[in-house]
Amino acid sequence: MQLTKRIGVIVGVDGPVASVGVYNMSNASEIIWFGDILTGPKIGALLTINQNDVKIIASVITEKVIDQQNTIRSTEFDNRYKKDSINRVIQLKTRGVIIDNTFQVTSSYVPMIGNEVTLTTKKELGEIYSVDKTTGSINIGQSILENQPVELNINTFFASHIGIFGNTGSGKSNTLQRLYFDLFHSKYKNRIFQKSQFFIIDFNGEYTGKQFDIGDKKKVFTLSTRSAGDKVFITKDYLFDADILSTLFSATAATQAPFLKKAVSLFNEKYDDMNFEFGRFVCGTLKKILTSGSSANQDSIQDWIQSCKKYVQDGSIYSEIDKIQFNSTYENYYIDTTNGKMYFNAGSEGAISDSDWIGLKGEEIEKALSNYWKSSNRTPIEKLAVFLDFQKVHRTAWGKINRDYLNPLFHRIDSVFTSLTKVIEVVDDVEDKYDPVNVFSLVHTNQEIKRVIPMMLSKMFYDFQKENTTGHGITKTKHLIIDEAHNILNNQETNFGDTWQDYRLRTFEEIIKEGRKFGFFLTISSQRPADISPTILSQVHNYVVHRLVNDRDLRMLENTMPTLDRSSFQMIPSLGKGEAVITGSAMQIPVFVKIPKIKDKEVRPASDDVVLTDLWGIDE
Incomplete structure (x- = not known):
């Protein structure tokens, strides 16, 4: 003894x-x-x-x-x-x-x-x-005080929501990489990628190289709104959802959201109809305006023509409809022809004769619009854009909706669609579109895409996992990893309106509250935990906390980490680079650990400090 x-x-x-x-x-x-x-x-x-x-x-x-x-x-x-x-x-x-x-x-x-x-x-x-090594573990480093090897049980740590926090330069990116690098190279490496998928939201492009080093099982999506880049795959049914689009476009609840809901519902119905003739459908609005007399908004004719010219640039087909005028005395529309004025009588909806329609070059316009719709080069997003434009004309022509209320919405739609078409490919199914490990780099995208894409992908992956496991048991898992998570989980974000903020927070709060029971696990890494929703932070199961000195960040963690005592908490501001406290459901007691830096520079996250003296060299 x-x-x-x-x-x-x-x-x-x-x-x-x-x-x-x-x-x-x-x-x-x-x-x-x-x-x-x-x-x-x-x-x-x-x-x-x-x-x-x-x-x-x-x-x-x-x-x-x-x-x-x-x-x-x-x-x-x-x-x-x-x-x-x-x-x-x-x-x-x-x-x-x-x-x-x-x-x-x-x-x-x-x-x-x-x-x-x-x-x-x-x-x-x-x-x-000690941990239960019979079910698998990884070594994360050594305890700071006792130099004792620290093991993490794979089941209790990775089958949980994980939070990694620390100031810039404290080592949190290295920790994030080390955790999953060691997991991917554990004794379970041959089966991990058959049963699990990993999705990494990378705001700064730190994981687009050899990080995680798993060969052909990793796919990098380098998105860009500045130049040609990769596109992520989103299902048609998911993207063309009225609630999601209302959120993306920051639609107001009173007028804009109801318009979108009705228009998108009609679009989904027509989009799946193989016999749908888009040209005939929207030209029906033109015919109705022409035969409505004064009951139609006089601006609606020009609105319709401008919408048409936006998508079909063949100027020759507009030679006749550009001549349309309104007679205020008789309250009807007409055009001047070589044979005199041709009137479109009010109250005779749909009664434009075939010869008059041909004279207006209506058949040519119908055909041009249908060809635009059916073109193999036309993306679903472009089809939705043209459909919404003509629905706007239809819904405002008779005063059902004030066009001034919809104009701000369409400015936002144009902006969002311009960006979305550069980074999204709409597909019917994403089952075979993503690899076991997927990195979505957003470093070259604008702020609009940085806020939209992470939320859309996260919601889609979570919904699929929830649908596949409900009533069937968990046979596969999905792991969502968000680096610099304060960019998307900020509960104080107000630049994009309350609707966007509420939907985004509801999405991630549902994921972190309910995801575990469906085999969907979230890992968040951030240098500003105080900016993250307290509801989300409070649902984290395991924490890895590097050096933090900001009082707001420390107070937030103090209120959300029940497993860390006061004396241990007070040591956080004095932690050195690479040092962290690990606490949570996977640890019986809080452990202060030194996490070694990954030696291979190509495998490390692209977040090393710049060595200015090496960069500048020495003057001779």
């Missing part, structure tokens, strides 16, 4: 905190004991309280000295704080117990006055930091 180094005795107990009278004043940070280097009784160190056959494990939270011989009222001060006069007292907070060589967190055993305190041995540390 190994002898233990006795250092003191319990002299006071106040709930989970116990006071220890130390036998001597040694302040060695490390003590050599029977060939082992043990951590001395310093702040944060683990000590063992011996209670019969039970070993209560506690950590040092404070230390001080007291005068045993004199008091403040004493007139003899020359003995105060001398060797024979003072004693060292430390306070411990209980972390758990070791029973039958197994560490567990329980409140069944508490320190009692008279219990002897010893340094925690290497064997005991091994029992404290």
